[in-house]
Amino acid sequence: MNDLQTLRAALTPDEPSQDVVDRSRHRLQNRIRGGRASFRRRTGWLIAGAGFTAAAAAVAIAVMPAAPVDSPAVQTVSGQEILLAAATAAERSPEGAGTYWHVKVTEADGAAASIEYESWIKPDGQSWMRGAKTGGKVTQLATLSATPFSLVAIDLTLEQLRALPTDPDALKAWIADALERSEARTSAGELTASDRERAAFQSLISLVSTLPATPEVRATAFRAIAGHPGVQNLGTVPGGQGLVLPEGERLVVDPATGRVNGTSVFITMEGAVYRVADPAGAKITAEWTDTLPA
Template sequence: MDDLREIRTVLAKPEPSPEVVARRRRQLHAAMSGRAPRRRARLLLVPVAAAAVAAAVVVAVARPGGPPPAVTTARDVLLVAATTAERTPEGSGTYWHITVTVGSRPPSEYWYRRDGQFWIKGKGLKGEGKLFRFTTKSQPFIVGPLRMSFDELRGLPVDEDALYTRLRSAIADGDVRTSAGAPSESDLDGFTVETLVSLVSEAPVSPQVRAAAYRALASRPGVTDLGETDDGRRLRIPMHGGDREVVVDPETARVRNTPVWAPLTGGLAFTTTGEGATIDAEWTDELPAE
């Protein structure tokens, strides 16, 4: 059946057994079937390009009398997000435009050129709501504790294991320090996960690299699903400095209404008002008028 092949593609790498496929279908159905009517309508009205992903999320009802479905795992959520990311057209343009919206407040916006030059606009930022250009020399993008050029970001591995290894090795070889000195093995793992979160949050990587980052997160121990929200799934993710809650929408493969994210300015960002931040990013050829 087409839907069964789709589930195999979305939920497993390598291909799972039929029993695992059936169990994950029941899990995702149980998790998604409890949404409010408005949320279910969104699933029914997905664009044609996302229909395959929706088919993987909204799956057949378990047979009457069968065993109760298990709780959806964080791995399931992240693997669905990975497939969404891989199938979402990237677009093109001169500037990588990032919009960060917290609650009902005006958004903060960032426009990055491939050489690292960037512009910002938003209350509380330089320029106080007016477009402001940083006139410093070209600089690399900051992802987690790493500084990477645009070409280095675009050249990251599209295999999740190779991606994790590449990032961890770069952090180990770089000038990264903690309060205790050189990072420990657990520090390196935490920094690497933080970098993966940056790749899925704001970094101008290809859809294939973003998908690999989601799959690498799915394979990390301690990543836990905390349940449904109006904007996605709440996930507890171990990073450097402790566990953090990040909200991922598997339908868009974006970080939405989340209290924690990893911006291109480096490190982690947190909301302080109890409201979550929604991150949108796309290529554009336009800068707003100053």
């Protein structure tokens, strides 16, 4: 059984087993007989009635959930299990194709006026964006970028992005090394060890949510995130399963498709980290398209 099948089984309520039904029926019959024992000498019909009641109860037990004490233990699904199931699904998903890599981030309510950020990037470096900086209008960037795709503080070509390691430890090591050699700075100065650790984790988030990585690389990033302690499952939410990640980031992951449909943090095509103020995060779509808005 793979990760996705395991998760599906855990999320599907189990019917009570026949053994549970038999034991519940037997216990109920004993309880009924025990409750009527003092009446046996005076009112024999109550004994017969008790037998009838027990038979009727046995039918009811067969169609009703077992008593809590005998019910199978509730299967809880951890955040790590959801991420691993998403990795399996991502690995099997089609890669997609198109002229532009399109990323759209909107408020959780999905209102038309709530677009926070939208971008279109061609592999040759031509880029368009829409957001607060452009007054809500689609605007083409004036200059081409040789490395139009960005992790946090790491700019990449599409070929470099597609060639990232497909082993979780190797991928994390690659990102850590690239950040070590990066000239990125914060407002306080050079990146500290803590800054680099946070940037590395957010880079993994961008690989599963906003970048055109291969299915294998996306699956690897999911597994790398799952390897971090403290990932919590918030349960079913619109778009999938809600997760709280280390540092408080939130994702909405559909484990059946391996897609990220919501996030509280995303990386713009300039490599800037944008945090969504709404605790519910924001809706996100990222896909190849042949359409560029006028």
